[in-house]
Amino acid sequence: MRRQTAAELIKQARTARGWSQADLAREVCRAAGVPVDTLGRQEIYRYETGRRTPREWLPFVAGALSIPVADLERAASIKARERTPTTIADFLPPDDPLEPPDAASGRQIGMSAVRDLTQRVHGLRLADDVLAGGDLIGPALRELRTAVRLYSDASYSDSVGRELLRGIGELAQIAGWIASDAGRHVEAERIYRLGIVASHRAGDLTLGANLLGSLAYQRSNTGDVRAGVTMATTACEQATDGPPRARALYSDRVAWAHAKAQASQDAIRALGAAAEALAEHADEDEPGYLYWVDAGELQVMEARVYTELHRPLRAVPILRDVLERYDATHTRELALYLSWLAVAYAEANEPEEAAATAHRVISLSSDVASERTAERVRVVLTALRPYRDVPDVRDVLDWVS
Incomplete structure (x- = not known):
């Protein structure tokens, strides 16, 4: 024992x-x-x-x-x-970013204030579908400051307090995502950790896993792959009783973290777990922040993982299938997904296709205020350079030089 x-x-x-x-x-x-x-x-x-x-x-x-x-x-x-084993609580910050209110302080608020916050959070999520981090970082930070001030200054019942903390956690997740997309990674981590505190106090393990998984994704993408694997795995293990789409999302993040660490078998197993979890999705009650998790998104992650693992022949057909049906109004995501297709074409020794796809990536990214797309453009150009003698590739490289 x-x-x-x-x-x-x-x-x-x-x-x-x-x-x-x-x-x-x-x-x-x-x-x-x-x-x-x-x-x-x-x-x-x-x-x-x-x-x-x-x-x-x-x-x-x-x-x-x-x-x-x-x-x-x-x-x-x-x-x-x-x-x-590591738990979400192990990632709580040592300080207290959410000061509990005095029992008798501030104006009394009820569930209507929480519903208003929830609607504003969902509005930010929908805006993030079509706008980039550089466009949304100001409004996101203002909303977060307002919500934290409301928690600290107002007076409310225990049930309202828990729902307010849950709202702050959800707001921190999308605000952290926006800050990360804007290239403000240190600030994004502080925001994610504030959200982890809020979800922990609200007793919401599924939300805490979403926040920790988001932080894991940032860590994986900024070079700290070991921390990314630990965080993503912990988040997934803590959400075993969550709704199917939550478990699918968190398994996907585990797959990505392992792919960045070049642990191919672990990554592929996590992809399988994500697909199995999504297959259980029906009409169950689930948080609103899972609205975008579907089979298409899991296919994109599968293709990205195979690209990261240098298996382009597995990645290309999946990405082509998904991109044929992708909503062109989601410019940033379209550019990101095309960037993996461009890299996969290059690794499959198809430089002309890679160049044509890279041209689309660069064109779509030119007016998008996203550090993610800017970084992916750099990755695509690096993948093209070995083929500089190919006229189509040379045209793209000269175009951006």
């Missing part, structure tokens, strides 16, 4: 007493006979996430929680490989 770690033991004993992390910090200081602000809440947070072991504070932590010192010492000696 697996033994509890010190992190698990401390958190379990604290929550059983109904204490916050700040409460425990104060009680530990009292047990140690030192001023109550000597040990802060952040240190308790580090103990409970396994980032740090109590060491000299261990007997006082044990005393405050009425745990035998020997039991806590044994728990603290457990090696890292024996610890529990």
Whole structure:
């Protein structure tokens, strides 16, 4: 039977007493006979996430929680490989970006305020379908600031508070996506982590998995492939009871993370899991943010994964099939998906087709304020350069030079 770690033991004993992390910090200081602000809440947070072991504070932590010192010492000696699997809670930021409101502060709000926020969030999602991050980053950040201020300043019931936190989490997901598309990756990560805090407090594992999976996608695409795999896998494991389209989306992100890490078998298995999950989709109740997850999107990811794994003969027919039916009003996505087709053509030794597709990618991207499309144009041009002696390729390369 697996033994509890010190992190698990401390958190379990604290929550059983109904204490916050700040409460425990104060009680530990009292047990140690030192001023109550000597040990802060952040240190308790580090103990409970396994980032740090109590060491000299261990007997006082044990005393405050009425745990035998020997039991806590044994728990603290457990090696890292024996610890529990990573969870969404392990990615909470050490600070508190969402200050809980005072019980009697601010104007009273009800569910109508939450519904208004939900409608604005969905409006941002629909806008993101046709506009790029550079166009939407201002409105998205203003909406997020307004929602966080409402949470901190208003007064509301517990049920309204939970729904407000859920709305902030959903808003953080689309705002983080928009910031990432605008190339503001550091800001996007802060926003995603704020959303993870909101979803955690709301008790919404499916939403938390969406936020962590979005952060995993950014990490994978910006070169931190190891973190991308860890985050995407954790998100998927935490959403096993979520609706089918959520599980399909999160498995797709696992597939992409493994593809970026060149772990081909893991990536292909995750693609299969995504398809199996989507096949279960019927008329179940599900969050609104899953509206875009369908068979076509899974096909696109499958083709992207095969392109990333340098299997162009698998990727090309899938992408051609999907792009024949794709909504041309979604300019950014069309340019992105065409970019993978261009690279797949180049790797399949079809330089003329690659050049023609690259021309479309560049034309579509020219007026799109998206760092994603700009980066994909650079990738496409790199794929074309070995074929510079081919006239069609040379024309494209000269056109952008």
